[in-house]
Amino acid sequence: MNNNHIIGVFDDEDTLMEAVHEVKKNGFEIGEIYTPYPVHEVIEAMGKKSRFTLAAFIYGFLGAAGVLAFMYYTAVIDWPVNYGGKPTNAFPSFIVVTIVITILTVTLASLFTFSVRAQIYPGKAYILPDARSTDDKFVMIFDKALSGNKTGELEGILKEKGAVEVYEKELKPQK
């Protein structure tokens, strides 16, 4: 399969953003942008949204309900113990464990969700177009097949907008 990509390498986020706006204006579809640190403008420009907070809320809700139900079942239904005549359903003091376990549930479940959604897990075969992008370069890639016969125009825009390098490369997953 032809997996050729056009790769534009930039030195800093401002020139990168100008180029991003320009290529979008000219109707090119950006494949992906790789940055050494999170750049909010890039994330916005790629037009993706995350529903992470909703997921975390659901985990927390389920965690809290689950642990409260568990404590009620064990302490009230399954084996009630009389601690100095206090009620077996000691709701206020159940809250301590509930809070901590809720936080733990949210954390672990969110990390798992992150791993699944962002595809970050041990032994993953990853595609990194330009290894300098985890160091100091901002890299924008385009699927060559999508740009069709306008490849030259695209490369022109990238260079004009301050790309330090523009080249073609076939992307392969690496381990």
Add this chain to the structure above:
Amino acid sequence: MYKTEVRGPLILGDKNYRQISSDIIAPIDQPIPAWWKAVFGISMLATLFGLYAMYKTVSEGIGTWGVNNSVGWGWEIINFVWWIGIGHAGTAFSIFLLILRQKWRTSINRAAEAMTVVAVGAAAIFPALHMGRVWLAFFIFPYPNTRGPLWVNFNSPLFWDFIAISAYLLISASFWYYGMVPDFATIRDKTTSKIKKAVYGFFAFGWTGSSREWLRYEALSYVLGGIAAVLVVSVHSIVSTDFAVSVIPGWHTTVFPPYFVVGAIFSGFAMVMTLMIIIRKIYKFQDYVTDSHLNAIAKILIFISLIMGTAYATEIFIAWYSGSQYEMFTFFKNRITGDYTFQFWAMVVCNAFIPQLFWFKKVRQNLTLAFIISLFINLGMWYERFNILITSLSKDYLPSSWTTYSPTWVEVGVYIGTLGIFVSGVLLFFKYIPMIAISEVKSILKGTSINKNDTKHISHE
């Protein structure tokens, strides 16, 4: 927002992104220095001594300790609370300062989190050993068992403690690890050694820094930051209920949870200061951990020290105001005066008075003095826990059971062992993990440097 014009640049030396990566990765690529080997050797010896003391405890029983019927909690619980306190720095730094949008945290949070993980790990040893029959420690898990099933008591502070500590350890370790993933990828892509590429590549989990990864990464960090902020307050509040829920004079007080939390953050920040002064001195990170970073920590320490002083005064006032003769006795005859006078005043001087020296700019800027003060604070915090535990337990309601307590070599040995574990853990961190969060420092570089592009000011908070 961080005003560079007023507060000066956060990162000195006019760095570019490439320099930041290579500066921070440098210690990983350099050969292991002689001092590192020497200190690691000593800390391993301490760890071995500690392991021997633990072996003694387990094989012969708690009788090898100096604890008795009255003073049932000795050095083990003192050291447990002390380590947990130190372990508060990580969350306090990364999460409180993340929520408060304090950009200066980026140079320090990684080291603070590393310290947290090691310190909480060291702390967890003590309650486990204190159970006596450590091989039955799993009884504390609420699992369906053949003993009834008899469930654990969910109203017991000791069970809350177990839940709080294990959750804290898990959460801070995962928070720390996921913060390191992008940095591991940087090492993977920069290193020339094949072994390092493979090892760090494995731990980088295939990170590439694409926008879809950063999007989720950012979302995750806010969710975790928000939810784990509760932990900074909850963990030590729960530890304090071990004491406050009892009816022992000197413990049975509502001020304990906030008092413990503030104390924990106090010792955590002091330990961070100790550690950062060492790191910047040895690894020449003066451009990243600048004088103004240490200055900020010193100012926080003054503030917390004032709260500590107020808490001590409140306790003494309430002992008198309550009209309870037992409280009066504990505070006035067994702390301020009496057998444990030295420990009480050591606590007050180290925690409430000595840190006040930070009011002077000269003291804040003199790193030797700052280093010494930060050590004094941790000494003082140790005395605080000694004071709370031993004075209250040794002389309570029944004079016929009054006693004194001194630790045996086994107890001292376990403590030395945990010091060894902590130091060796921190040394391994120095050598194998980027000590400063590379990607976070890069993200604040532009917004907080003098030479920024004036046309566009971009904040990444």
